[in-house]
Amino acid sequence: MMAYLRRRERKVKRRHQVKTVAGCCGLLNDLRKDYLLNRWVVIATHRKRRPTDFTNKRSAPQSVDGSKCPFCPGNERKTPPAVLLYLKGEKGRILKEKDTDGFRHENWLIRCVSNLYPAFSPPENGQNLNSGRAVGHHEVLVESPNHTEHPAVARLDQLTHVVNAYIDRLKELSAKPYVRYVSIFRNHGLEAGASLSHAHSQIIATPTTPVILSNELRASKDFHEANGLCVFCNILEKEKMSARFIWEDENFVAFAPRAAVHPFEFWILPKAHRATLLDLPPKSTKSLTRALSVCLGGLNSLLNDPPYNYGFHIAPNNGERNEFYHWHLEVYPKLTIWAGFEKSTGIYINVVPPEDSAKSLKIAIEKSQT
Amino acid sequence: MMAYLRRRERKVKRRHQVKTVAGCCGLLNDLRKDYLLNRWVVIATHRKRRPTDFTNKRSAPQSVDGSKCPFCPGNERKTPPAVLLYLKGEKGRILKEKDTDGFRHENWLIRCVSNLYPAFSPPENGQNLNSGRAVGHHEVLVESPNHTEHPAVARLDQLTHVVNAYIDRLKELSAKPYVRYVSIFRNHGLEAGASLSHAHSQIIATPTTPVILSNELRASKDFHEANGLCVFCNILEKEKMSARFIWEDENFVAFAPRAAVHPFEFWILPKAHRATLLDLPPKSTKSLTRALSVCLGGLNSLLNDPPYNYGFHIAPNNGERNEFYHWHLEVYPKLTIWAGFEKSTGIYINVVPPEDSAKSLKIAIEKSQT
Numbered sequence: 176m177m178a179y180l181r182r183r184e185r186k187v188k189r190r191h192q193v194k195t196v197a198g199c200c201g202l203l204n205d206l207r208k209d210y211l212l213n214r215w216v217v218i219a220t221h222r223k224r225r226p227t228d229f230t231n232k233r234s235a236p237q238s239v240d241g242s243k244c245p246f247c248p249g250n251e252r253k254t255p256p257a258v259l260l261y262l263k264g265e266k267g268r269i270l271k272e273k274d275t276d277g278f279r280h281e282n283w284l285i286r287c288v289s290n291l292y293p294a295f296s297p298p299e300n301g302q303n304l305n306s307g308r309a310v311g312h313h314e315v316l317v318e319s320p321n322h323t324e325h326p327a328v329a330r331l332d333q334l335t336h337v338v339n340a341y342i343d344r345l346k347e348l349s350a351k352p353y354v355r356y357v358s359i360f361r362n363h364g365l366e367a368g369a370s371l372s373h374a375h376s377q378i379i380a381t382p383t384t385p386v387i388l389s390n391e392l393r394a395s396k397d398f399h400e401a402n403g404l405c406v407f408c409n410i411l412e413k414e415k416m417s418a419r420f421i422w423e424d425e426n427f428v429a430f431a432p433r434a435a436v437h438p439f440e441f442w443i444l445p446k447a448h449r450a451t452l453l454d455l456p457p458k459s460t461k462s463l464t465r466a467l468s469v470c471l472g473g474l475n476s477l478l479n480d481p482p483y484n485y486g487f488h489i490a491p492n493n494g495e496r497n498e499f500y501h502w503h504l505e506v507y508p509k510l511t512i513w514a515g516f517e518k519s520t521g522i523y524i525n526v527v528p529p530e531d532s533a534k535s536l537k538i539a540i541e542k543s544q545t
Numbered sequence: 546m547m548a549y550l551r552r553r554e555r556k557v558k559r560r561h562q563v564k565t566v567a568g569c570c571g572l573l574n575d576l577r578k579d580y581l582l583n584r585w586v587v588i589a590t591h592r593k594r595r596p597t598d599f600t601n602k603r604s605a606p607q608s609v610d611g612s613k614c615p616f617c618p619g620n621e622r623k624t625p626p627a628v629l630l631y632l633k634g635e636k637g638r639i640l641k642e643k644d645t646d647g648f649r650h651e652n653w654l655i656r657c658v659s660n661l662y663p664a665f666s667p668p669e670n671g672q673n674l675n676s677g678r679a680v681g682h683h684e685v686l687v688e689s690p691n692h693t694e695h696p697a698v699a700r701l702d703q704l705t706h707v708v709n710a711y712i713d714r715l716k717e718l719s720a721k722p723y724v725r726y727v728s729i730f731r732n733h734g735l736e737a738g739a740s741l742s743h744a745h746s747q748i749i750a751t752p753t754t755p756v757i758l759s760n761e762l763r764a765s766k767d768f769h770e771a772n773g774l775c776v777f778c779n780i781l782e783k784e785k786m787s788a789r790f791i792w793e794d795e796n797f798v799a800f801a802p803r804a805a806v807h808p809f810e811f812w813i814l815p816k817a818h819r820a821t822l823l824d825l826p827p828k829s830t831k832s833l834t835r836a837l838s839v840c841l842g843g844l845n846s847l848l849n850d851p852p853y854n855y856g857f858h859i860a861p862n863n864g865e866r867n868e869f870y871h872w873h874l875e876v877y878p879k880l881t882i883w884a885g886f887e888k889s890t891g892i893y894i895n896v897v898p899p900e901d902s903a904k905s906l907k908i909a910i911e912k913s914q915t
Contacts, residue, residue: 203666204679206752213756217664217679294587294886294894296573309574309587360885368884377886382576385890386583486889507888514738515730516664516747518877519856520755524664 205528207434210410211394212387216434216523224526226535229438229510231479239322239372246286246317246373251279254288258314259343261285261336269336271343284333285340286317287378295379298353310353312380316340317373325363325374326467327475335464337376341487342460345453348380349492356381356388356491359452364482367509384491391488392500399499407501411444418530421537422469426462429470431529431536438511438527439478441536443470443504450490450500467504473540474508482509575898577804580780581764582757586804586893594896596905599808599880601849609692609742616656616687616743621649624658628684629713631655631706639706641713654703655710656687657748665749668723680723682750686710687743695733695744696837697845705834707746711857712830715823718750719862726751726758726861729822734852737879754861761858762870769869777871781814788900791907792839796832799840801899801906808881808897809848811840811906813874820860820870837874843910844878852879 205218245253256274261284264270272280295311318337319329326334341359348357361376362369369375384392398406414420414430421429421441429443443466449455455463474481485506490497517523575588615623626644631654634640642650665681688707689699696704711729718727731746732739739745754762768776784790784800791799791811799813813836819825825833844851855876860867887893 203669204664206677206679215753215756219662219664292589294574294589299573307576309576356890358886358890360889362884366882368882379886379890381890381892383585385892386585387889387891484885484888486885488889505889507885512736512738513883514732515854515856515877516728516749518854519730519757519858519875520726520728520749520751521757522751522755 209434210432211391211398211406213390214434214436214521214523216436216525218434218528219524219526220528224438226439226477229478229481229508229527231481233479241322244322244371244373246315246371246375247322248281248283248320251281251286254315255291257283257286257288259285259287259340259347261340269339283320285319285336287314287340287344288317289313290315290377295381310382312348312351312354312378314344314378316344316376316378318376319374322373325471326361327471327480329374329468331461331464331468334468335461338460338464338467341376341378342452342455344378345451345489348378349453351380353382354380354492356384357489358385358486359489360484360486362484364480364509367482367484369482384493388488388491392490392497395501396499405448405499405501407444407503408448411446419533421533422466422473422540424462424465426459427466429466431533433529435525435529435532436523437507437509438525439474439481439508439532439536440525440529441470441474441506441532443467443506445502448501450497451502452487452489454502469540469544470506470536472543473536474506476543477535477539478508478510483507484509579804580802581761581768581776583760584804584806584891584893586806586895588804588898589894589896590898594808596809596847599848599851599878599897601851603849611692614692614741614743616685616741616745617692618651618653618690621651621656624685625661627653627656627658629655629657629710629717631710639709653690655689655706657684657710657714658687659683660685660747665751680752682718682721682724682748684714684748686714686746686748688746689744692743695841696731697841697850699744699838701831701834701838704838705831708830708834708837711746711748712822712825714748715821715859718748719823721750723752724750724862726754727859728755728856729859730854730856732854734850734879737852737854739852754863758858758861762860762867765871766869775818775869775871777814777873778818781816789903791903792836792843792910794832794835796829797836799836801903803899805895805899805902806893807877807879808895809844809851809878809902809906810895810899811844811876811902813837813840813876815872818871820867821872822857822859824872839910839914840876840906842913843906844876846913847905847909848878848880853877854879 205220206215207218208215241247244250256276258273260272260280262270262272262280263284274280290313293313295309295313297312298310319333324333345357348354358379359376395406411428415428419431421431427443427445429441431441483506485504487504489502490500575590576585577588578585611617614620626646628643630642630650632640632642632650633654644650660683663683665679665683667682668680689703694703715727718724728749729746765776781798785798789801797813797815799811801811853876855874857874859872860870
């Protein structure tokens with residue numbers, strides 16, 4: 176909505192001398208539905224905006240006072256004890272440790288702690304799990320001792336530790352009897368909800384399957400029953416050949432979804448059909464690391480380190496095999512505002528067609544790789 | 546998410562001298578479901594924030610250069626011709642007019658124009674209405690010739706014109722064969738998506754029933770079939786007696802919903818069971834005007850003119866009577882950011898319990914009325 180008003184304002188200024196403006200244009204925008212969800216989006220195909228309209232205007236990262244950042248090395252006592260640490264072992268091996276209440280490890284590579292003000296908390300003794308309480312876990316995964324080492328610019332080795340730590344926490348949290356789903360996500364930049372700028376992800380374990388996941392599960396099950404194949408495998412094959420294709424290697428494909436809600440939104444899908452990140456073979460971890468590095472690197476160079484959110488979509492911990500589901504990662508740059516129309520109807524307006532987003536991201540990735 | 550991190554940051558700073566911080570608190574937050582929708586929210590009951598945490602820090606409204614605002618009087622040619630104008634007639638009567646391509650009325654009270662860059666546009670001749678195109682209308686309703694006369698501070702007479710103009714546009718747009726739903730909404734403040742600050746609402750007519758409305762319709766129909774009464778009438782009776790009650794007169798009730806997604810969110814429900822705003826008797830228009838004025842005025846004085854969105858929820862134009870539906874207005878202050886968790890799961894986190902929001906709003910309204 177804001178985008179429309181802004182463009183009108185700019186256009187109006189440009190036409191300041193013109194006495195009579197033209198009426199609204201007769202061309203019609205696309206109205207597209209998500210592959211699985213009952214989620215509709217208007218794709219403003221004929222009034223599209225260019226990447227430069229969204230380029231982050233910040234000139235350089237602000238200097239960081241490490242002594243004040245609770246996630247910087249030396250400040251370990253400013254957070255609760257770590258539930259997982261990666262430490263440098265002998266001969267390049269990684270040691271996995273935990274802090275205790277009275278002791279904090281130093282010289283870590285990765286550090287995962289409970290959120291001081293958790294949205295979800297472990298059950299107390301005798302807690303009734305059906306009591307409408309937010310039972311679960313809420314953790315912060317500090318991705319590097321280096322304040323600004325976020326995925327788009329991280330060393331590949333360090334980013335591999337991040338992916339491995341996601342899987343370690345997913346494994347431990349999924350094993351708890353009161354955990355139904357583990358959401359692994361990342362907020363990058365103040366506008367995307369990250370008020371602490373030290374590179375970090377978050378992990379929230381919930382006692383129910385979130386609605387977006389349960390809707391995706393139902394739709395992918397229905398598709399499987401009707402067509403005998405996985406809807407995501409099908410999407411992947413089609414999008415690889417479409418104008419929305421961005422990047423691939425032997426294990427992963429990145430593309431802009433057909434009904435993208437956000438400008439420059441893209442998804443990373445594994446080529447192998449697996450329900451959850453837990454099933455990822457160790458040899459594919461490096462490939463996922465490269466996919467993250469390449470695609471977020473492309474976004475970073477295209478729009479000058481824009482704010483974004485990403486979230487893993489994985490099968491829940493519901494006691495079923497969920498063999499029809501296909502885990503993936505969705506990346507949402509935060510460049511526009513959801514306003515009254517989006518919030519009261521559930522219909523979205525995207526001012527950058529995903530075909531254009533894909534083309535720009537593809538070029539940015541190719542440039543940064545040469 | 547952002548709120549959690551911010552509070553942690555503040556707390557961490559406060560504890561700067563303390564060597565060891567405590568682990569996360571053992572108390573559990575509420576997990577609540579919307580009355581009708583499959584929408585869950587964590588209510589941070591034990592880590593709640595006060596209204597002062599959200600007070601708008603702007604000291605005074607910026608001065609406005611009316612010559613540059615396309616909605617200010619004198620600039621009528623900077624917009625498409627008005628599809629509806631209210632003009633002063635003789636003896637205080639209101640004349641309803643339209644502009645033509647070559648002519649613009651002046652001295653208007655209300656002015657509704659097509660959006661120069663519409664998300665939805667009328668069908669072209671021979672247009673296939675099932676072609677996945679965003680067929681419909683997208684209009685801007687300029688609420689007053691006075692740039693800053695938004696509902697919280699508007700004269701009651703002027704605000705009555707706004708409500709009447711909503712109903713006039715709703716009537717005209719609903720009669721079009723390709724219109725299934727008419728969304729009437731308002732974005733207030735830059736952070737809520739309004740890049741033009743002149744008081745205005747927007748109206749979007751869509752060719753399908755939006756998902757939020759179709760889900761509400763289905764749920765209210767199911768409730769009616771199971772219980773023989775309207776779910777909203779039932780909510781209204783219960784919330785009138787609850788800690789979430791805010792305000793009422795003979796025709797309307799305002800309350801904070803039990804599973805409010807936003808801090809200081811409130812809904813305004815008509816006491817009379819009616820499916821759409823079109824059924825509102827003229828004598829109730831003034832009552833709706835007062836409800837808007839009083840409740841938005843309370844929000845305005847409580848948080849110093851915060852950004853917000855509001856949207857009407859009405860029965861669609863689907864050829865049915867929808868007698869089980871109950872129209873209402875939902876108001877969402879824009880004080881927090883939806884980040885990776887909300888966007889990838891559909892679960893929300895609200896750091897102000899609706900009971901606290903209601904109490905603060907109730908007091909603010911009582912103060913402003915004395």
